[in-house]
Amino acid sequence: MRLRVExxxxxxxxxxxxxxxxxxxxRAVDAAETALRLLGSGQLPTTWVLFTIRIADxxxxxxxxxxxxxxxxxxxxxxxxxxxxxxxxxxxxxxxPAAVGLAGS
Incomplete structure (x- = not known):
């Protein structure tokens, strides 16, 4: 449940x-990083990638x-x-606007 909230x-x-x-x-970074920690590195690789992209955003x-x-x-x-x-x-x-230099995305 906490993973869903975060x-x-x-x-x-x-x-x-x-x-x-x-x-x-x-605050969004903190919440997304908490969700990523709750997920764990070996679980749901696609979701892990999405959280990583969202943290970058x-x-x-x-x-x-x-x-x-x-x-x-x-x-x-x-x-x-x-x-x-x-x-x-x-x-x-x-x-x-801050995405200057993110070539390849």
Missing amino acids: SGAATLRDAAAAVDDPRLAL CHLCAHDPQAAVVLLAPLLDDAAALPTLARHELRGLRAR
């Missing part, structure tokens, strides 16, 4: 992006593109092999 971080991320509030984005909303790049770099090495939903999430990142 996975709602996407809502916080969207609110942070809408009002350009880095503090709210950092939260960092962009918090005006921290370097943190986003660190998280995304391993995923972008083979972005074509990512699940469709993950590729969709990556496309959404490109629209963020």
